[in-house]
Amino acid sequence: MGTIYDVVVVGLGVMGEATLWRLAEKNLRVLGIDARVQGHCEGSSHGASRIFRRAYWEGEKYTSMLNHADQRWRSLQALSATPLIYExxxxxxxxxxxxxxxxxxxxxxxxxxxxxxxxxxxxxxxxxxxxxxxxxxxxxxxxxYAIAAQCARSKMILAATRQGAELLYGDAVVCVRRHRKGFRLYTRRGLCVTTNSVVLTTGPWLPNWVPELKAHLxxxxxxxxxxxxxxxxxxxxxxxxxxxxxxxxxxxxxxxxxxxxxxxxxxxxxxxxxxxxxxxxxxxxxxxxxxxxxxxxxxxxxxxxxxxxxxxxxxxxxxxxxxQDESFYIGRVQGYENMFAASACSGHGFKFAPAIGDVIASLVAGETTPVAIDAFSIDRICSN
Ligand SMILES: Cc1cc2nc3c(=O)[nH]c(=O)nc-3n(C[C@H](O)[C@H](O)[C@H](O)COP(=O)(O)OP(=O)(O)OC[C@H]3O[C@@H](n4cnc5c(N)ncnc54)[C@H](O)[C@@H]3O)c2cc1C
Known part of the structure; x- marks a missing residue:
């Protein structure tokens, strides 16, 4: 029935948008769904600006991800006539x-x-x-530097849709069921979407989908x-x-x-x-x-x-x-071959978004990730 997507990204805050952008660049058939309207203020990603810094007091484990993110912000800037980076x-x-x-x-x-x-x-x-x-x-x-956050988010969505990504706003995913080797997603408005892989970037709502994280987020x-x-x-x-x-x-x-x-x-x-x-x-x-x-x-x-x-x-x-450790959870969801999640907040995740988008897109495509993510693996708490 209908289109079978390669990937559906659930949650279009900055992490979902960056992931959609990078997946679309891999010529995958992708759909992004968000429960709310574009640019809403109920999550963590809204507003005009965010800080990017690399002398990271939070630790050296973030360095490769920061270096990669910096390259990606700059490649996004190269696509944009308006400034996204304020030095x-x-x-x-x-x-x-x-x-x-x-x-x-x-x-x-x-x-x-x-x-x-x-x-x-x-x-x-x-x-x-x-x-x-x-x-x-x-x-x-x-x-x-300061990132022009809202403009950068719009630019990622534009780049994704130019590569064929489809978008659905104002409809929440309420159920994800295994279907053959992939999944069927059901939305509040009654849509049923079939996909081979799912990416969950639902920010504070992530524990609804990955219950193991409930005690940790x-x-x-x-x-x-x-x-x-x-x-x-x-x-x-x-x-x-x-x-x-x-x-x-x-x-x-x-x-x-x-x-x-x-x-x-x-x-x-x-x-x-x-x-x-x-x-x-x-x-x-x-x-x-x-x-x-x-x-x-x-x-x-x-x-x-x-x-x-x-x-x-x-x-x-x-x-x-x-x-709990004020760090991120990024990777495959335990027990599912083709389900991935990224929760990168604790109040400092925005600057990493294009790197995390790249990482998740690589995982979905079965490729080596551009930076190691062991330090951010979901398994580190699930195995505790
Ligand atoms: C005030 C403030 C200042 C910050 N400053 C910085 C900074 O300077 N530098 C920095 O690096 N980081 C900063 N951060 C952190 C950064 O903004 C967050 O790490 C980042 O925005 C998290 O994005 P996200 O996409 O994971 O989550 P969100 O933005 O919360 O997105 C989650 C999305 O999922 C959607 N969703 C949820 N459930 C469903 C469902 N069932 N179906 C469909 N959609 C669903 C929601 O509607 C939402 O749009 C700041 C955060 C705040 C709040």
Missing amino acids: TGGIFIGPKGSGMVAGSIDTARRASVEHTEWSARQVKSSFPVFSVDSSCHAVYEPGA LPRRVPVYWFEPRKEMASKFENINFPVFLYELASGGLLYGLPSISQNEPGVKIGFHNRQQASCRLGAKSEEVSPLLVKEISESVGAILPDLEMMPAKAKVCIYTMS
Whole structure:
């Protein structure tokens, strides 16, 4: 009955989109399905910008994937007339003893990532916009950048459809059944789709499909804020002057931030990476950010970037899908020959998307993956 697809990708956040793009480039017959409308705000991938950095405090195990992703972002940029990459450089600041700064230095040195290690004084002379205590030090990575996230996602979908990929939005997959050597997928609106392979990139909804992950993936709501520059300070925060940053506070709070790269999102985007997370009910209407959380971020931002307005102009809630080791699950789903999954969040997966798309496309095609994924294998928890 109807078309038999080579692959159906379920979930079109950035991971699904990147996978669809890479599968379509292999001339496979592919369909992407998402339960919601294109560009919706209920998952983790929406918004104008994301950070790309390689002096990765999270560890050297990410380096090959980061290098591969960087190549892929640049090949996507080559297909695009509009900028997808803003070469801002990145600065990672913290008190002496900061695990984030030490980790960034360690990875940068081991992986030969171009960087400089700065004292507080050097930070002040290069980026006086940051207020830095003399007990702080920093790493500057000139090759870090901001990705125009929404534009890049649109470009991947365009590249995929130009290669023949088909799309279905606004219809959820509700059931996947084995059928001959492949699968039949059933959707909420009553469609039945036959395919040889399935890729699950459903973000925080992944445990619905891979129950082994239920105990290991926890969706968390997390606010993100936009701060406008104070009067006559705007030029300091333009993306040609202001880098993407991480700033670990003496209290242990880890802030990330990046300059505006889109008229749709004016102001410096800032959030806590490791604070202000709360349990969330998937699919619930986006809630307001509480005044207490706004107060906490305002005080922190006031302390490190005094030329920004005290209060955020805007606040939004987004989802981090936290894994226990804050890393990713990528690979074949246990017990199925032709079913694959990628969960890459814990709040830092976007930058990896085109590499993960390549990896999954290679697995589906039965090819060697372009980078090793042992460290991210799903089996590491399923066998525990
Ligand atoms: C505020 C914030 C800031 C971040 N900043 C950075 C950053 O600077 N750098 C970085 O690298 N990463 C960053 N991240 C992390 C990054 O954005 C995520 O890792 C990434 O977006 C995860 O994408 P995903 O495709 O796995 O999930 P999602 O974007 O959640 O996509 C999952 C999709 O699956 C669909 N779906 C679910 N169930 C079904 C079903 N049954 N049928 C069909 N479709 C279904 C959903 O509708 C959704 O579209 C940030 C995250 C947040 C929230």
